[in-house]
Amino acid sequence: MAKMKGAIVVDLEKCKGCEVCRVACPNDVIAMTNEVNHKGYHYAYQEHQDACVGCANCAVVCPDGVITVYKVKLSD
Amino acid sequence: MDIKDIIKPENLVYQKTSLMTDKPLSYCPGCGHGTAHRILMEVIEEMGIQSETIGVAPVGCSVLAYDFMNVDMVGASHGRAPAVATGIKRCWPEKFVYTYQGDGDLAAIGTAETIHAANRGENITIIFINNGIYGMTGGQMAPTTLPGMKTSTSPYGRDLKSMGNPLKMTELLAQLPGTCYVTRQSVHSPRNVRRAKKAIRAAFESQKENKGLSLVEIVSNCNSGWKMEPVASNEWMVDNMFPFYPLGDIKVDGKLVNNQ
Amino acid sequence: MKELRLMKGNEAVAEGAIRAGADGYFGYPITPQSEVMEYLMAEQPEKRTGMVVLQAESEVAAINMVYGAASTGKKVMTSSSSPGMSLMQEGISYLAGAELPCLLLNVARGGPGLGTIQPSQADYFQSVKGGGHGDYNLIVLAPSSVQEMFDFAFLGFDLAFKYRNPVLMLSDGLIGQMMEKVELCEQLPRTTHFDRSWTLTGKPDGQERNIVTSLDLDASMQEIHNLHLQEKYRQCKEAEVRYELFDTEDADYLFVAYGSSARICQKAIKIGRSEGIKIGLLRPITLWPFPAKPLAELASRMKGILSVEQSAGQMVEDVRLSVGSGVHIEHYGRMGGMIPTPEQVLENLKKLLIAK
Numbered sequence: 001m002a003k004m005k006g007a008i009v010v011d012l013e014k015c016k017g018c019e020v021c022r023v024a025c026p027n028d029v030i031a032m033t034n035e036v037n038h039k040g041y042h043y044a045y046q047e048h049q050d051a052c053v054g055c056a057n058c059a060v061v062c063p064d065g066v067i068t069v070y071k072v073k074l075s076d
Numbered sequence: 077m078d079i080k081d082i083i084k085p086e087n088l089v090y091q092k093t094s095l096m097t098d099k100p101l102s103y104c105p106g107c108g109h110g111t112a113h114r115i116l117m118e119v120i121e122e123m124g125i126q127s128e129t130i131g132v133a134p135v136g137c138s139v140l141a142y143d144f145m146n147v148d149m150v151g152a153s154h155g156r157a158p159a160v161a162t163g164i165k166r167c168w169p170e171k172f173v174y175t176y177q178g179d180g181d182l183a184a185i186g187t188a189e190t191i192h193a194a195n196r197g198e199n200i201t202i203i204f205i206n207n208g209i210y211g212m213t214g215g216q217m218a219p220t221t222l223p224g225m226k227t228s229t230s231p232y233g234r235d236l237k238s239m240g241n242p243l244k245m246t247e248l249l250a251q252l253p254g255t256c257y258v259t260r261q262s263v264h265s266p267r268n269v270r271r272a273k274k275a276i277r278a279a280f281e282s283q284k285e286n287k288g289l290s291l292v293e294i295v296s297n298c299n300s301g302w303k304m305e306p307v308a309s310n311e312w313m314v315d316n317m318f319p320f321y322p323l324g325d326i327k328v329d330g331k332l333v334n335n336q
Numbered sequence: 337m338k339e340l341r342l343m344k345g346n347e348a349v350a351e352g353a354i355r356a357g358a359d360g361y362f363g364y365p366i367t368p369q370s371e372v373m374e375y376l377m378a379e380q381p382e383k384r385t386g387m388v389v390l391q392a393e394s395e396v397a398a399i400n401m402v403y404g405a406a407s408t409g410k411k412v413m414t415s416s417s418s419p420g421m422s423l424m425q426e427g428i429s430y431l432a433g434a435e436l437p438c439l440l441l442n443v444a445r446g447g448p449g450l451g452t453i454q455p456s457q458a459d460y461f462q463s464v465k466g467g468g469h470g471d472y473n474l475i476v477l478a479p480s481s482v483q484e485m486f487d488f489a490f491l492g493f494d495l496a497f498k499y500r501n502p503v504l505m506l507s508d509g510l511i512g513q514m515m516e517k518v519e520l521c522e523q524l525p526r527t528t529h530f531d532r533s534w535t536l537t538g539k540p541d542g543q544e545r546n547i548v549t550s551l552d553l554d555a556s557m558q559e560i561h562n563l564h565l566q567e568k569y570r571q572c573k574e575a576e577v578r579y580e581l582f583d584t585e586d587a588d589y590l591f592v593a594y595g596s597s598a599r600i601c602q603k604a605i606k607i608g609r610s611e612g613i614k615i616g617l618l619r620p621i622t623l624w625p626f627p628a629k630p631l632a633e634l635a636s637r638m639k640g641i642l643s644v645e646q647s648a649g650q651m652v653e654d655v656r657l658s659v660g661s662g663v664h665i666e667h668y669g670r671m672g673g674m675i676p677t678p679e680q681v682l683e684n685l686k687k688l689l690i691a692k
Binding site for chain 2: 005006007009014016017018019020022023024041046049054055056057059060061062063064065066067068069070071072074
């Protein structure tokens with residue numbers, strides 16, 4: 001089976017740091033930053049670069065729709 | 077492979093639909109309203125009916141829904157969305173008309189309008205957000221507040237004797253011959269979001285076929301009103317709301333499911 | 337050839353709405369106006385013109401159905417009587433705030449409360465001073481004949497769309513229930529013009545979506561909206577004042593009366609003139625905008641003015657505001673559904689104005 005590798009982009013100024021994406025991620029890819037955005041929220045980011053499979057669970061469940069997901073099929 | 081090589085247009089899997097505007101949502105962090113808005117707009121996008129859709133946003137937390145949903149919309153007074161939608165649909169039977177109502181709106185002040193629109197079998201879709209509380213006004217008791225649940229107007233918990241029972245509007249509406257598709261969903265987990273979206277799609281498909289009123293209840297959180305953190309509020313919802321408001325289809329194609 | 341028909345006022349307005357090309361009627365039964373919806377249901381205008389007629393579950397629902405349909409640019413109306421109009425006030429305020437055109441009809445009855453089912457004009461304040469919450473005005477037409485019940489359906493829709501504002505026909509149980517000869521005009525085509533600058537018809541590709549609302553949480557923006565509304569009302573005041581004069585050329589005394597009271601006053605004028613008392617009548621056709629200027633001009637030549645209304649004295653306040661001091665102004669009226677006779681009106685003119 002081909003291995004999937006994904007990546008997420010968080011609109012960090014619109015993220016409200018609710019962490020719903022963090023618990024929805026099957027591979028614990030997402031963590032919250034220590035710094036805050038302009039609204040004062042600790043926003044989500046992709047902590048583990050290699051673990052994301054691009055399942056989009058985080059984006060699907062994000063109440064603010066701030067996550068964009070990309071995915072590639074690795075050839076090996 | 078570097079992450080920068082993945083983030084390319086050709087590798088895009090998921091992004092916010094253009095039917096949601098770029099305006100930051102006015103909802104609290106973690107509130108299910110945003111998710112419900114988005115999947116509703118995704119359905120309209122996927123059905124290709126943006127130019128044929130008119131939405132109705134009455135009073136509640138979602139009073140500004142028209143700022144976020146990129147379709148023609150009208151703001152209605154508290155509770156009257158089904159009547160407003162009726163006026164639109166009767167004059168434009170070929171358009172898709174939906175209301176987006178909270179529990180105070182649908183199950184308290186707008187009970188009459190909701191029941192009668194359903195009983196007439198108006199070909200509209202109602203999206204009903206049930207979080208058991210009045211969010212916008214600061215966490216007062218709603219008709220759907222659970223027994224014993226604390227709110228700002230039931231500070232010692234909802235006392236059924238003096239405050240009445242939680243109203244299961246969705247089950248009640250399913251009894252009416254005018255409703256075609258009635259279901260209860262949630263948007264707290266990816267799996268539930270996908271199911272809720274399928275339900276909204278089914279509701280709009282049913283409207284397309286003029287089968288009568290379709291209703292999708294979404295049991296949702298109100299972490300601010302419940303005074304919890306977002307993730308904890310979703311867990312509380314699973315443990316406390318779902319036993320009282322069980323998820324699943326209640327009526328499909330005009331027929332009650334199981335022993336409803 | 338003229339099409340003449342003997343009709344009730346309530347039937348005439350219903351036929352007028354159909355012929356004016358209305359798209360929809362939403363209503364709830366209440367005496368003394370139920371014939372409006374009964375007539376429409378019997379006529380089946382959906383077959384004649386495609387007009388929709390729906391009996392709502394309440395006046396509250398009916399006015400909100402009007403609100404919804406009006407937001408899409410459709411030509412729609414509702415009708416009720418006093419207690420039902422009170423229920424509709426919230427929706428009417430929303431319609432005015434969102435600048436939606438529609439036609440409203442109040443076949444007024446005696447109040448307060450459940451009151452009576454007999455004619456009354458005690459809803460004047462509610463009609464011309466706003467009625468619901470916020471700074472707004474309705475354009476208020478006062479028919480005084482069955483013919484005008486028919487004609488004002490046309491005029492009402494025209495004004496509603498011209499100003500994007502609700503138009504209220506303030507009638508009463510007498511005009512609604514009585515039968516008169518009506519000259520009917522031709523059916524207008526039901527061709528609503530959809531102005532995409534504000535109507536909701538579904539967001540076209542490549543165009544901005546439309547939002548119809550009366551809400552703006554930014555107070556400074558809400559004030560700008562209010563200023564816009566006030567400017568619209570000012571323009572309306574300048575252009576839309578309508579009234580009728582009877583026997584005012586040589587008059588010493590003036591009746592001011594609208595609707596059914598104006599009919600009674602016309603008879604009182606005849607009797608008074610046969611006794612040598614020169615009386616005239618100014619009948620406001622638009623109660624808002626009120627014919628303040630023509631009234632003020634007439635007033636300067638009068639020995640006294642009697643405002644005649646079936647109320648405790650509501651319009652008389654506008655008469656006094658229009659005329660100012662210097663002319664003797666009195667009110668005469670009966671209440672609770674009682675209708676004054678022409679003799680009573682004349683007697684009170686003598687007592688309140690001539691004897692003093």
